[in-house]
Amino acid sequence: MNDRLRDTAALAWPVDLVERYRPGMTLFASPRQTLLTEGVESRLPACDPSQLAQAAQAMLDDARNQGWPLPVLMGAVPFASEKPAELYMPALVTIGPGTNRPDAPVTRTPPPAERQPVSKVLMTPSPADYRRNVTLALEQIEARQLEKVVLSRSLSVEARVDLPGLMQRLAARNPLGYTFAIDLGTNRHLVGASPELLLSRKDRLVRSHPLAGSVPRSADPVEDRQRAAALLESGKDLHEHKLVVDAVAAGLRPFCRELEVPARPSLVCTQTMWHLGTEIRGELHALRTSSLELALALHPTPAVCGHPTAEARDFIESVEGFDRGFFTGLTGWCDADGDGEWAVTIRCAEVSENQLTLYAGAGVVAGSVPASELAETSAKLRTMLGAMALESVLEDQS
Numbered sequence: 001m002n003d004r005l006r007d008t009a010a011l012a013w014p015v016d017l018v019e020r021y022r023p024g025m026t027l028f029a030s031p032r033q034t035l036l037t038e039g040v041e042s043r044l045p046a047c048d049p050s051q052l053a054q055a056a057q058a059m060l061d062d063a064r065n066q067g068w069p070l071p072v073l074m075g076a077v078p079f080a081s082e083k084p085a086e087l088y089m090p091a092l093v094t095i096g097p098g099t100n101r102p103d104a105p106v107t108r109t110p111p112p113a114e115r116q117p118v119s120k121v122l123m124t125p126s127p128a129d130y131r132r133n134v135t136l137a138l139e140q141i142e143a144r145q146l147e148k149v150v151l152s153r154s155l156s157v158e159a160r161v162d163l164p165g166l167m168q169r170l171a172a173r174n175p176l177g178y179t180f181a182i183d184l185g186t187n188r189h190l191v192g193a194s195p196e197l198l199l200s201r202k203d204r205l206v207r208s209h210p211l212a213g214s215v216p217r218s219a220d221p222v223e224d225r226q227r228a229a230a231l232l233e234s235g236k237d238l239h240e241h242k243l244v245v246d247a248v249a250a251g252l253r254p255f256c257r258e259l260e261v262p263a264r265p266s267l268v269c270t271q272t273m274w275h276l277g278t279e280i281r282g283e284l285h286a287l288r289t290s291s292l293e294l295a296l297a298l299h300p301t302p303a304v305c306g307h308p309t310a311e312a313r314d315f316i317e318s319v320e321g322f323d324r325g326f327f328t329g330l331t332g333w334c335d336a337d338g339d340g341e342w343a344v345t346i347r348c349a350e351v352s353e354n355q356l357t358l359y360a361g362a363g364v365v366a367g368s369v370p371a372s373e374l375a376e377t378s379a380k381l382r383t384m385l386g387a388m389a390l391e392s393v394l395e396d397q398s
């Protein structure tokens, strides 16, 4: 085997790869498989965004022609896909089993997060401005300018992050989701634990698992189950969800000879949230359509932007007050055969030396309540804050 690709599937549990992660590497752990990469062989040069998937495929084909057994491209595409993506072919890829193996722990007991002093907490927009943004969105919805828009906020904190420990805790808490740490260069990392699959491709089989319509979990088990049951019956949330499912199905249909779209969503839960989710499966017409091409064809879905897309994007730009960067973009990998997995970049943070920026958003449709959307974004922020013992920063902010 070429020494640039190590396949440890027969030997390792995901635990081994997650524990081996160090800053500067890239980790992408999913129920299907875990990839840990080191070094950068080549970076995809900036190109016309409409040519991104073709440029990526050309780079992977070149590498294969030079004798690599199965070249892989990893990285992240920002929310605004006209901005530069961070996609590269790693020098060394280690592939291990996925996190969804009942016989295999995702991590041994992860090291506990150490409490630490935090300073300079900045929320953009402020909680009051976020509620005001939701009210403005509801006016646009009432005036039929929009049907749905996803509004988010960012939280910057000055704090030091122990990235290896954080990745072990996130992976242990997110065995059915997508745990990632992408090296963005110059000491910056994009890290997260996303519950949402934008697109996965294995041979002709494609899968997408959009989530939309959510409620925070409760510590009281009875109340927790009641909230989940109410979500499944909520007309507002079912409408918010259907907009996403319809868009994903419409995006995949031209590429697929068969597409299965369940009529009703099911419940998906994380440590902090209940979501409505629908798993969509399709069979591709043509094997040359890569996972990256499919993922870019779907992006941005109404789970992160809104409906209609262009109007929602303009509204987000006019009120949100910060650059989303990679948040609500896509993160994952694609190999030279076109197989790959792309998660929606949510429940995430950008980490640099001693600065941390976290993000969370919520879908607004007719019937949304500003205070509930604010509470939903706080609960979503707790995915990352909880894994860093930083939940207290929300106390004065939500």
Ligand SMILES: C=C(O[C@H]1C=CC=C(C(=O)O)[C@@H]1O)C(=O)O
Residues within 6 Å of the ligand: 150, 152, 196, 211, 212, 213, 214, 275, 302, 303, 304, 328, 346, 347, 359, 360, 361, 362, 363, 380
């Ligand atoms: C934009 C986020 O969540 C999306 C994904 C799942 C459920 C969502 C919702 O119910 O609003 C959002 O569409 C986020 O977590 O920051």
